[in-house]
Amino acid sequence: MANNCNTFGEFIATKREEKEITLREMARKLNITPPYLSDIEKDRRNPPEKSKLDEIASILNLSEEDRRFMYDLAGKKRNSVSPDLPDYIMERDYVRKVLRKAMDMDAGEAEWLKLLETLEKGEE
Amino acid sequence: MFLTNVEKDENGVPILTKERLDYIAECYIRDFNAAALKTPQEIDIDSFVFNYLKLKQDFQYLSHCGAYLGMLVYNDTNKLPVYDPVSKKPKYISAKADTVIIDNSLLEEKQECRYRFTVGHEAGHFIGHKDKFLQDMNIEPQFGNDKKPVVSCRASNLEGKFKPYCQWNQYDWMEWQANYISAALLMPKSMVLRMLYDKKLLKAINEEVHYDPRYCCEMFTRVVAQTFNVSMRAAAIRLKNLSLIKLQPGFCN
Numbered sequence: 001m002a003n004n005c006n007t008f009g010e011f012i013a014t015k016r017e018e019k020e021i022t023l024r025e026m027a028r029k030l031n032i033t034p035p036y037l038s039d040i041e042k043d044r045r046n047p048p049e050k051s052k053l054d055e056i057a058s059i060l061n062l063s064e065e066d067r068r069f070m071y072d073l074a075g076k077k078r079n080s081v082s083p084d085l086p087d088y089i090m091e092r093d094y095v096r097k098v099l100r101k102a103m104d105m106d107a108g109e110a111e112w113l114k115l116l117e118t119l120e121k122g123e124e
Numbered sequence: 125m126f127l128t129n130v131e132k133d134e135n136g137v138p139i140l141t142k143e144r145l146d147y148i149a150e151c152y153i154r155d156f157n158a159a160a161l162k163t164p165q166e167i168d169i170d171s172f173v174f175n176y177l178k179l180k181q182d183f184q185y186l187s188h189c190g191a192y193l194g195m196l197v198y199n200d201t202n203k204l205p206v207y208d209p210v211s212k213k214p215k216y217i218s219a220k221a222d223t224v225i226i227d228n229s230l231l232e233e234k235q236e237c238r239y240r241f242t243v244g245h246e247a248g249h250f251i252g253h254k255d256k257f258l259q260d261m262n263i264e265p266q267f268g269n270d271k272k273p274v275v276s277c278r279a280s281n282l283e284g285k286f287k288p289y290c291q292w293n294q295y296d297w298m299e300w301q302a303n304y305i306s307a308a309l310l311m312p313k314s315m316v317l318r319m320l321y322d323k324k325l326l327k328a329i330n331e332e333v334h335y336d337p338r339y340c341c342e343m344f345t346r347v348v349a350q351t352f353n354v355s356m357r358a359a360a361i362r363l364k365n366l367s368l369i370k371l372q373p374g375f376c377n
Contacts, residue, residue: 020175035183035228042182044217 008073009043015060016041029059047074050083126151127251135294136256140301142365148251149308152176164315166353169240172309173224173247180223183231185209192276194242195225196249198257199273221273222250237355238282244306245282249275251305253298277302284361307362311352316366319348341369 005011016026023041027034030052039045047053053074057067068084075082081089089095102111126148130138140148153160153167156176160167173179185207186192197204197219206225208215219225224246230239249257257275281299286292292300319325329347333339349359363369 017175017178020171022170022174023181024170034181034231038182 005073007043008047008070008077009041011070011073012056012060013041015062015066019060021059026059030055043077046078047083053083125251126155132256133294136259137294137297138252138256138301140252142304145301145304146308146313149305150312150314152251153309153312161312161314164319164351166351167310167312169243169247169310173243177247177250178222179247179250180220182217182219182223182225183228184217184225185229186225186227186276188212190227190229191279193227193230193238193279193282194246194277195274196246196254196277197221197223197225197274198250198254201273204274219274224250237349237353237358240310241306241354241358242277242282244309245277245302247309248302248305249277249298252301256298283357304365307354307358307365310354311348311359311362313366315352316348316362316368319351320344320368345369 005014016023021029023037024034027037030037032048032052036045040047048056053070056062057070060066062070068082071082071084075085089099101107105111127138130140132138150161152172156172157168159165174181186195188207188209199221200219202218203216204219204225205214206217207213224243226239226242226246229235230242253275257273275298277299280286281296282303284303286296286300325347326344329340329343333343345356345359345363348354348363349356352359354362360369
């Protein structure tokens with residue numbers, strides 16, 4: 001149900017309510033103030049930094065799929081890349097090489113899905 | 125949920141005796157956490173209101189001076205006025221129906237008891253008055269030409285300070301009812317009575333005050349306040365409403 005959420009704030013509020021954690025309790029666990037958390041949940045403020053996002057994921061016991069969905073929503077809200085990706089990209093020259101090549105070729109969905117298929121086959 | 129077949133006055137305000145309000149509160153507490161009606165204990169009012177009743181929560185400055193401590197939003201709105209301490213002016217926020225907004229001042233140190241009572245008070249409005257407020261919105265504006273879908277609760281009312289009874293209007297009645305429901309949720313009548321009839325407790329209190337009856341009442345009020353995690357004032361007013369003590373002027377001001 002939470003994955004029908006369109007915004008980061010809506011998503012974490014829904015997940016928190018599903019777990020029957022009150023807003024004040026969640027704020028306590030995150031060591032932030034309740035008004036700040038309330039503003040985040042109501043999308044009045046940007047999502048916090050990645051380390052805090054990881055804490056949120058841990059408290060809410062998010063699955064890997066939900067965690068990544070949360071990162072994507074956080075990125076969208078901040079108008080930037082999903083926060084789990086920048087470090088991975090910047091620590092690997094070859095990843096940036098592939099991204100720039102794809103950018104130069106104006107690679108579309110088909111090309112990227114083919115690459116994803118190759119990577120998934122490699123996993124098997 | 126437990127407020128059925130209730131008579132209403134000409135303004136649509138439910139007519140509820142103290143006994144009925146106590147009964148309704150205990151029905152809710154029993155459904156929420158039956159153990160809380162077996163031993164006198166602090167009620168987790170946050171969990172009751174936000175997990176069990178499924179209301180939402182927000183925190184704002186409701187005024188520049190702490191005059192308003194709580195607010196219940198009973199219809200979606202994009203134009204809810206609150207105070208912005210940065211610009212020192214009112215600002216508008218949006219809020220969804222069934223949201224309890226608590227004044228930020230109640231998050232400061234030593235305000236936990238007031239916070240708890242205020243949350244219970246707003247729950248009281250939700251339990252007792254939501255239908256009436258929604259009906260009023262459809263019939264007539266509450267303030268001037270603006271149909272504000274909220275009820276804002278003054279600190280003075282939450283502290284039990286009302287104008288003379290003969291001057292009460294429908295809103296004063298509803299504020300009184302919300303106060304009573306909050307007290308009944310936080311300090312269920314059956315649990316208060318259990319403490320009163322607890323011989324061991326009364327013996328300990330009497331020993332504490334050296335059997336001086338002048339201090340027995342205050343000590344019992346203190347124990348009630350500590351047991352249920354409410355203020356001395358809330359405990360004193362509760363005991364008075366249950367006709368268990370008489371309040372002297374200046375007691376717990």
